[in-house]
Amino acid sequence: MITNNIEVLFGGQAGDGSLTTGDLIATAFKRMGLELYTYKDFPSRIRGGHTNYVIRAGEHRHYGLADYVDAMVAFDLECVERHIQEIRPHGFVIFDNSTEKLTDAVRRPDVTFYEVPLAKIAKEQLGLELVRNTISMGVLAALVGMDPQIVRTLVTKQYERKGEKVVAQNVAAIDAGEQYVREHCTTPSGYDLVARPDGDRLLMMGNDAIGYGALVAGCRFMAGYPITPATDVLEWMARHAPKYGGVVVQAEDELAAINMTIGASFAGVRSMTATSGPGQALMTEGIGLAGVVETPIVVIECARAGPSTGMPTKTEQSNLNHLIFSGHGEIPRVVLAPGTVEESFYLTVAAFNLAEKYQVPVFVLSEQALCQSKETTPRLEFGSVTVDRGKLIRNGGVTFGEYKRFAFSEDGVSPRVIPGVDGGMHLAPGSEHSDGGVITEDATNRRRMMEKRMHKLESMRPELPRPNLLGDPKAVVAFIGYGSNRGPIAETQDRLHADGIATRFLQLRTLWPFPEEEVRAFVHSAAHVFVVENNITGQLERLIRYVTGPLPHMHPVRKYDGRPFRPIEIIDAVKKVLASATSPTEKGASVTPVGPEKTAAGVRSVAR
Template sequence: MIQQLSWKVGGQQGEGIESTGEIFSIALNRLGYYLYGYRHFSSRIKGGHTNNKIRVSTKQVRAIADDLDILVAFDQETIDVNYKELHSKGIIIADAKFDPQKPEDTEAQMFAVPFTEIASELGTSLMKNMVAIGATCTILNLDISLFKEVVEEIFGRKGEAVVAKNMEAIKQGAEVMKEKLGEQTGIMELEKADGQKRMFMIGNDAIALGALAGGVRLMAAYPITPASEIMEYLIKKLPSVGGTVIQTEDEIAAATMAIGSNYAGVRAFTASAGPGLSLMMESIGLAGMTETPLVIVDTQRGGPSTGLPTKQEQSDLMAMLYGTHGEIPKIVIAPSTVQEAFYDTVEAFNLAEQYQCPVIVLSDLQLSLGKQTVEPLDFSKVEIRRGKLIQNEADLAELNDKTYFKRYEVTEDGVSPRVIPGMKNGIHHVTGVEHDETGKPSEAASNRKHQMDKRMRKIENIQFDNPIYTDAKHEEADLLVIGFNSTRGAIEEAKGRLEKDGLKVNHAQIRLIQPFPADELMPLIQSAKKVAVIENNATGQLANIIKMNAGNHNKIRSIVKYDGNPFLPHEIHTECKELF
């Protein structure tokens, strides 16, 4: 019996690799196992190597496994590219069609199973993925009947005959594998899961669901990897609550359309990746100057330019903080789990309206597209706060009809009253140039200073629960490990290994990047002998931001990875050990 399994399926993009992993994962999730899946795919519609690595465990997992138990290969390239991840007792299940060759420098066993031949005899070679699932079932000693419900959900609309053929493909795959394994059947049998029902979703789905729960009724966006799933989810869901998704001609239009909708009183947002955010920078400045709420989701990917559009990177950090011209108040949130992605997205819309400024929800490809088990979401935690938005005309009745509403009134907390356009006695001017309290253009030096100070005062008192996730049990630590976004899972596992090595290790995951939570982070840095900052970029952007805000340059070391792949736990463990 094993407590966790690492399983990977690979082949050419477009031949059912994603659906193979999806069917396998959903079935095991419904048994109560915790899962974490990560897809490696090419930036093209069809062709090129792709794989889906799935970790199955009886305990919560938030990172890709270091090694591999089972590799399902639909072509030789899958073996050649991935076999080194297999441990000595690993297994390769390969399609016999391409005459698979096992590399000489691996101790893993290899079995050639006629995936394509069996599937073709049943009617179509497309069902070879189901044969592969059947073969996997034999190794894990899984009852193939547990896939019946999933197969019916996916193929039921095509008729009972299609469902029956897919189940037959699974059955025959299992039987052929039994013949090849002999007495080895069930050699990687998993311990039983707890049977609890949990969600299984990618970060983008959680972001989209958070937007929906947070009261969004319009999403304006241009499709881009790895943000497009947010659009796809809301295209299906928003119409049911009277909302809509508009695909714009570009990201400039998307941002300005979201600004206009928010100005009109409708919660709206946009989502993109690094290239799209570059186009939005002038609009973000417009939202800051006009003090219009604006939420933007940035799903980071490899750059610059088109870069590595389907690969992991965390290199947009400085751009999010300093990309706009001039100085505006801005909030940048960086969730580190799928659950946080949901709750933080809800909160982003509250903060945008409370402080009347741009709020960026910063994600990365691994968090946005990595699919994982999620505990049931608590919708009782969802609340909608609209700040100083005046929605009742009676509240403006005391104003004279000819008096301009002080939309940009200088206030102690920096937040001015706001009205929905068209409200009686709420007339005011809106412009991207500097303006006075009523919105009329003004270049007076005293007015400029008053308005600038007012805007910047907003971020002095921002309330954000748990700006840093901490696992800090040691008052005096040998090492503090810091990360943001999806690095959390790999850091958590590396921390456990470092402590087994005898080191006292604390962990901090930064969830609020701007305004930076220096007061909360400083005690953790000061109580540690050394600090390691883990991030997927070449220049140590988070480490530099920490140095800017919290000092302690002599303690801080950057551990970076920028080859397009996420961190593995053993990489962080090894790099951190080398600091001592």
């Protein structure tokens, strides 16, 4: 019997309630005190097409999927056909056989099948076929030993706004599912979920954490245009920002959104927008304007599979080059990359402080596998947040005719006033300009202005979020990655450690300005460096090689099918390389590094 450790996949057609069912069960697991990670894989249309929702639940925190699925709740045959090979040996499948039958081609002798006529029970016993999903929740709860009252309570809350009749139908549906298991399912599932203290934890999506971070950091204006998977941020801010004096605008397009964001910031309001690849492309010229007029903005980039429209609901890490290098000309910019839901909150806060203190555009780079996934996380520490508005002048103290908006300074940052400050009238042109904002093409001024703006990148380095170092700092088998790959890599480390292979992992949280010193020291003290990323061209690996030079011991681990890594995929890649190693050191035996300051300079070591 496996206790308090399960990964469940709910699958069916888009619009049939599979995602809602998964959300409810995830909340039920959280109420039972389990730690969760969820992942949604759905088509880019409202109805029709296969969709699935995966919940990983256990007693320990995980930030990604397991190698295999333990249980499947399949609302149609297509779900079984697509995912039957992902089921762990001795796992089980709940299948709605009301209209479709399982074929011999999909059956496996090492998997238990519970064929339950969900739709038939819903229609004949409850008079409403729509509640078949709720019946499946009752079936699952009974098979894994969940407290049915937890599920009943959640269903009641979910549907109470629709009236007592709907609530009663859904509660009865849960009871019908449990009754079916008692009467027809004699084979134990092999899984048992036992409630633990819930604790002071949250279950939230990455995009929700970004919204909280923006609001707590003082963001009071957002302009955006709906685009998957960033729309959640716009919707979250629209629901919550007005309660705190904020304004949220759904612009007519991304060009309008970025320019509204710049305008609001110019007026003195902390401002942001949120988009994905296609929208980011349209915002490129506006971001250049923000850079040259030194106006702080925050751009949330929720990456998806491209190019062009690509796969809007699938994950990818192929926008890194675009965020760092896009646009004509050169401007200072910052790219931050959270790796967990919790980090999504804290790095969003950091983004606003960096943007305003150094008067630059700051990107928070998330991705579909993180921004639309849910995790259990400790309660966010709102009280720990500090707001640093930099050299903002709001109460006068400047003299008209003497104030220079773009004054040269030691750190590259100039005093900034907002419209209405007495004596602070100035020009802020997109053309090259003098320290007073007057347009000029003078060669000396151009050189000084470019150097002034770009010097901010060096001035801010001590304040940028440092890389996290996980694992054995002396290990010679090393990983580098960012974003949603934090979870799969960390779990890979645990699994390799169990096999006697020590590893270390540098999780990059600032991607630009690139942490050259830390990365250079990290890779040169390893025998093998595995760069794990979700794109085909190795954008992160190329960035590393740009600062380190040729490295024959660097190995790419890439995935670009729109889905996140599972640990087994990384483990297989590592073991394939190590199998060809010729010495014990190359195979992963620990050695003494050159020194902490050379192996992990400036690196923040964290526990998993």
